[in-house]
Amino acid sequence: MTTTITPLIAGNWKMNGMRASLDELTTLAGIMTTGDAPRAVVVICPPATILAAVARQGASSGILAGGQDCHPSAAGPHTGDIAAGMLADAGAQYVIVGHSERRAAYGESDDLVRAKAEAAMGAGLKPIICVGETEAERDAGNAEAVVASQLAGSVPEAAGQHDVVVAYEPVWAIGTGRTPSNDEIAQMHGAIRRLLVDRFGERGATVQILYGGSLKPQNAREILALDNVNGGLVGGASLLAKDFATIISAV
């Protein structure tokens, strides 16, 4: 049986973006609503301060909003944190969890990432669960084992009943301009697909697996055409509407 998976292109603005950045969203919406409709679901994950504005403004052009992180609890004494329900209340439909920058800077474990993904699903959000090896782990020949272990630990059991997205982001490719070869990407995405199907059966066959790490207008077409690459998580190149639109149209 052939399974059709709707591609997803998500932009991770990280800690970039003021209210003036909404102009970039206007430009993106303008490009997206001119000519052929995009073949991908398009999501922007801006800083939380402008999430509600992005959700409001994106609605008319089909651009969805997502958070960049959430707390595993629904509410409580967690100064500076944001609950998944708050993101949903601000208009988000997705949330990134387990980004390697958070795993590295805040020591986020697979258990914590899984708890965040569970909180996201509980709030009606689709978690974009990030996994990926460091350069040393790849050089040691451990990339697949590392990713398999992150997947096992970070993807909740409830993913069998809910929509989740997995993003494969080799840590060494993020923001560096370097990417794995197409064969390496296809091999890792194939391995992730097999693990998802082994664990979740048919459901695992339809989970979107995104590639992330220096995806840009110049390499998007070839990477997004690889087997089991169902879209991309885009950092730097999502900040400029023109570049992001080129990646979207490469689907």
Ligand code: PEP
């Ligand atoms: C990211 O941080 O999720 C990312 C993919 O970044 P970049 O595209 O800039 O490598």
